Amino acid sequence: MPAEDHHGLYARVRAWLPDVGLALGVFVALNVVGALIVGDGFDVTAAWISLPEGTGTSVFKAMLAATLIARGLGPLRRRWARALAAVCLLAVAAAAAWDTAVYFALLMKGRIATPLPFPSSVLVLALSLALAATAARPGPPRRWSSGQVARSLTIAAAVAWTLPLVLMLTFGPTRYAREADAIVVFGARVYRDGRPSHALADRVDEGVRLYHRGLAPIVIMSGAIDEDHGASEPEAMKARAIAAGVPAAAIVLDELGVDTAATVEVTAEWLQRRGARRVLAVSHYYHQPRVKLLFQRAGVLAYTVPATMSRRLLKEPWFVAREVLAYYAAWLAPFLPGR
Template structure:
């Protein structure tokens, strides 16, 4: 009598539906794509509204290529990346085009990283944090390609969209924070025609706050090292009768800067006012190149404001005597301020 043979189990069919973890991961990748593509789109609109202001330089620098090539890549990113984020099931031609565009952006970001380290190696910049922002852009773009090439799974749509929304929200916070750490802590000092130092709080008795003292000391050091013949001090009213610029002037003179080398801007009540007023001073004194001194978290917004007026400045972070106790508050406030200053030109909400 023959033994009964147990029937073989049928092979398990390939799973085409993603788990919760895979849905979250896919949503994260698509959220990155949505943020990068949406940011590119806003920047392109900004370029149309304010000709000459290249907002895309904040995440990727195409200036070593022709303007036409750069614009083609950015327009493709502005269209294809949000489309991939919303509709990940792509036709063959759309997938090829999206992957090719992402690889092109990755190559440009890699070249930006190389450029940063070349400047660092030549001593043209000093990096408080030796990691360029373009390295984060490069890693983000590298993450996109494998998921784009993979066969899309049937995901848990609500979970994926939740993951996309969370990723975009996190990017809105991390993007300016990374700018502050990577760009803000990089010292671009060089020979210039002037040094601009931005004000900070002055107490009722006329004493400069620690933040203001750090900025003035840094600016004076640049002057005394012979990097520029003029120091422009911009600020607003103090807590008492002593104006911020008066306290700055007094401190600078005590540190060895002659008062004839100092120009005061008493109407620098905020960053935009300082930029507007100092540009007028640049024009009056025929200043072509300027360095700007402030705290690291403030420098990305300052740089952006000057760029919005098609003026190039070189930022120098103030040397901090110690870490400010309210630093988390200042950084968080600056994140909101940076986005506010970024959006206003797109909405046509300010005039210089």
């Protein structure tokens, strides 16, 4: 790429950064406000960056959101405001650097495994440093033309779409297999004759492997009864697991798992009755960020294990796109009607 093209690309990225920061500021602010209204479990920023819990952290997040939004609306005129924004963003960068170091330490020790050793914290680190440099730079006020508003909204939509996608591609494929109280296998399509689909078979097989490794004494097969032909997902899952050597006594059927939230609710109740709280959650990589979110909100310590796919799913792009919307629906569920 010629030098002038590099310079042009750099200039465009630098011009977009305030809008990216504005979108992220709004996202952080929504988490802070939502946590104040709903309580613990609403704030999902920990999926991207680990910060200590407590009132002080909530105040820090509020300051971070305020500075990002203010910088997105225009250059910060006051020196103290630019300094505050830079300090907040450098603190985020430091936390992201620590998260990255912990991630690779766990990877080297074999505590986690992944086909793509690239944590989302690396992106958070790079972005927070870039935003810190932008926030510390003075400049003339922004002129908000209709074209500028349209561009900002487009960038905000792109950021909103990217946030869950980053989790699906970094956190999703990472295997956190370790000892737990139960293995929860999430259901998928079953055919009229009772055969599991490829997606369901892969999930069951992953759960079976975890059971044979001795990581948990119980396998919870959770799914629904197909409304069209009446075949039971959990029964199909149980039959496949028994054929693979899992004793029937070690299998618990949950036919109320009509969706992810229902599976999490039933599992949480099952664990609570037994004084347990740790599960290995088995599903496809794109599903795991939402699974983690819902289990965390239910007070269950879930270690996610993505199913090893025997082949790529034909509808995988559609499943990924749908999961972006489903992630936001799960996040905002406390504010949705009927919830």
